[in-house]
Amino acid sequence: MPGKNYQNLKEEVWDTGICSGCGACVAVCPADAIIFTRDENGDSPVQTGYCKEVTDNVPCGACYTVCPRTATEEKNRMEKTGLGEYTDIFAAHSGFAVEKRQSGGAVTAILANAIEEGLIDAVVTVTADPWTQKPQSVVITQTEVVIAKAGSRYAWWVPTLAALKSAVVTQKIETIAVVGVPCAVSAARIMKTSDHDLLRPFGRAIRLIVGLFCTETFDYEMLINDKIVREMEIEPWQIAKLDVRGKLIIETTDNAVREIPLDALGDCVRRGCHACGDLTAVDSDISAGSMGSPDGETTLIIRTSAGVGFVDHATETGRLVVRKDACDLKGIIRLSQIKAERIHT
């Protein structure tokens, strides 16, 4: 986007409170000059001083171009709702044990198969520290680590795509799968389709974009430290699994289950989520959610030829087991309409 730089990003996205925290701007800034800092609104991006374009008059604008929430992308953002375009939808589960899987372990099965069979060299995703539950943006290159790190992270702490810089620029990994919630997926898709010189290396390396359905994410400090540790007196390391199914369900390591109604978590929802109408990650190659499938299965929405290829390969090797007749789309359609109303009313 010639002529637009972080100052425009600040004016249109950071200062208006619609930044999703996806971290794409952090990943692509060639000067490493965008970081997240905590203020009264949670964690938000700031520019730390040097900018190629503003300081030295060298054309850049990578941060502005990659952001799905700028005024330039406004029309696209408003259209990203509903089920999106797809070629197939079905239920699926992993054909091997995935102890920490969130739903059917289908996402882990597809990723593990892709690494094991040499289709990709790395996965960029979000894991969590088991002691603090703090999410981390990471690059994973080993199948056993992908399997060990299955499960959903509902709390937000880091710019989620930040590790892409390490993968593409530092480690020079050439084939990568990105896993993310819809806002991160939209930024990854911009990287893949943009002709901006500084985004092209990212676009070339990203071979698969896996989107997770998402209604909202929660500020880490407010969810884990305020609600769960202080109010419920559950230590982070005692959390075995978090799940959102109409309420937040907390399974603890002593096999107890505690719940928080979603109404009680309104304050913890990240500010940028209120500007998001995309439930199903319409910009992905493959989207995955728990809704619409029986317990123990993942709903997969296949959108692109890349998505078809990765799923077919995992099915052929037996790592992914597909159940074509097990999905019911009514709940997904209803919730995606409710989410779209957030930005259209």
Ligand SMILES: Cc1cc2nc3c(=O)[nH]c(=O)nc-3n(C[C@H](O)[C@H](O)[C@H](O)COP(=O)(O)OP(=O)(O)OC[C@H]3O[C@@H](n4cnc5c(N)ncnc54)[C@H](O)[C@@H]3O)c2cc1C
């Ligand atoms: C914040 C959030 C909200 C969600 N909301 C819904 C919802 O409302 N309805 C619904 O049906 N499904 C929702 N999901 C998706 C659901 O929880 C499962 O992720 C999905 O069903 C896939 O399950 P699986 O067993 O196949 O994945 P698994 O095999 O467990 O693999 C999950 C993969 O996702 C990665 N991952 C986990 N959290 C994140 C994150 N925050 N950012 C990037 N990568 C991550 C993991 O590293 C792992 O590779 C949500 C997920 C998240 C993270």
Ligand code: SF4
């Ligand atoms: S939405 Fe993403 S790319 Fe845009 S400013 Fe926020 S973190 Fe950066």
Ligand code: SF4
């Ligand atoms: S609702 Fe989910 S996809 Fe949308 S901005 Fe929040 S975290 Fe991102």
